[in-house]
Amino acid sequence: MSNEYSEDYLRKLRDAVERFEAAFDAWMATQVESDHMSSRGLLPTVxxxxxxxxxxxxxxxLNVAEAAGLAARAVAVTGAYINIAGIGVIDPIANWSFMSSPKAPLAPRDVRxxxxxxxxxxDAMIADSEATAEAGIPSFAPAQFHPVVWAGAAAHWTTHQYRVAVxxxxxxxxxxxxERLGRNNVDDTVFWQQTLAPGTGEPGRPKLVWPGEREDKTVKSMRGGLEPLAKSLNALATGLNLTVRNVTTHTRAELSEQEAMERLAAYSYLARLLDHCEIDRGEADEGAAGSGSGNA
Incomplete structure (x- = not known):
C-alpha cells in the first residue's frame, strides 16, 4: 500500500498508541467498568x-487526555474509526471521555x-513503507481521503482487498x-436521486441543497454554458453509485491499487461537496433549511 508517511513517523505513532494504552489502563484501574448491555444505553459505561x-x-x-491527543492522529492515519448509530463516524481514542457521560456511546472495550x-x-503500513522505500515507488496517502470514505475502506485496503475497500x-x-436524513427506507440510487433533486424538502423526505442563491456563479454558471452545480452534483452521486458501487457489489472482478485509488478519490470529492450542502427538511422543520450545514 502506498502512503506518504515515513517509516519513522509511523513507528512514532505506534509508540503514541502504546503510551495511550498504558495511561488508559492506569486510569481504568480506578474505575468500575461496564458495557452497553449492563448500562442499558442510559448510564455511563465507567x-x-x-x-x-x-x-x-x-x-x-489528565494523563489519558494528553496521551489521547497524540494517539488520535494514528486513528486518522489508519482510518480505524467506528460507526455508531445515530452519531456517525467517531474516533474512540480521541473521545474516550464519552464513557463517563450518560448515554455513553462508547465502552472500554471499544477503546481497547x-x-x-x-x-x-x-504495522501493515510500516511494512508497506519499508517495501516502497526499497522499490523507490512514489508515495500516495489514501488515508487523507474524506474520513467517512476512508473509514469504510481502511480495514480492507490494508489487506489489499481493493474491490471490497471501494x-x-x-x-x-x-x-x-x-442515517443523517432518516431515509433508510429507499434504495441507494433512488436515495441520491431524491435527496439531490431540485425543489424543496418535504416532511420525511429532506433534501441536500447546495448553498447560496440560484443566481450565484457557484450554483449556476456564467452565460448558461454549464449545468447548475446542484444538478451536476445529483448526476455525480447517481453516476458513482451506478458505475462504482453497483459494479464492486455485484461483480467479483478485483481492482488494482491504482484503479481503487481513482474510485476512492471520486467518492472523497463527492463527500466533501456534500459536506458543503445544507439540509432542507421541509415545512415540518420550517426555518431550518439553510441553518443546518451538512458538515460531517
Whole structure:
C-alpha cells in the first residue's frame, strides 16, 4: 500500500498508541467498568470506584487526555474509526471521555479494540513503507481521503482487498447520509436521486441543497454554458453509485491499487461537496433549511 508517511513517523505513532494504552489502563484501574448491555444505553459505561483518591483520579485522567491527543492522529492515519448509530463516524481514542457521560456511546472495550486495531494497521503500513522505500515507488496517502470514505475502506485496503475497500467506502457514504436524513427506507440510487433533486424538502423526505442563491456563479454558471452545480452534483452521486458501487457489489472482478485509488478519490470529492450542502427538511422543520450545514 502506498502512503506518504515515513517509516519513522509511523513507528512514532505506534509508540503514541502504546503510551495511550498504558495511561488508559492506569486510569481504568480506578474505575468500575461496564458495557452497553449492563448500562442499558442510559448510564455511563465507567465510573470512579469507591474509595479512590479524587486528586489521583484527576491526575490519571489528565494523563489519558494528553496521551489521547497524540494517539488520535494514528486513528486518522489508519482510518480505524467506528460507526455508531445515530452519531456517525467517531474516533474512540480521541473521545474516550464519552464513557463517563450518560448515554455513553462508547465502552472500554471499544477503546481497547480500536487501540489494538490501530497498532495492527500501523504495522501493515510500516511494512508497506519499508517495501516502497526499497522499490523507490512514489508515495500516495489514501488515508487523507474524506474520513467517512476512508473509514469504510481502511480495514480492507490494508489487506489489499481493493474491490471490497471501494465497495465499503461507497456504501458507507450512502449509509452515513441515509442515517443523517432518516431515509433508510429507499434504495441507494433512488436515495441520491431524491435527496439531490431540485425543489424543496418535504416532511420525511429532506433534501441536500447546495448553498447560496440560484443566481450565484457557484450554483449556476456564467452565460448558461454549464449545468447548475446542484444538478451536476445529483448526476455525480447517481453516476458513482451506478458505475462504482453497483459494479464492486455485484461483480467479483478485483481492482488494482491504482484503479481503487481513482474510485476512492471520486467518492472523497463527492463527500466533501456534500459536506458543503445544507439540509432542507421541509415545512415540518420550517426555518431550518439553510441553518443546518451538512458538515460531517
Amino acid at each position: 465510573w470512579t470506584d469507591d474509595g479512590q483518591d479524587e486528586a489521583e483520579v484527576r491526575k490519571l485522567e 479494540m480500536t487501540s489494538a486495531n490501530v497498532k495492527g494497521r500501523l 465497495r465499503e467506502a461507497a456504501e458507507g457514504l450512502t449509509v452515513h447520509w441515509k
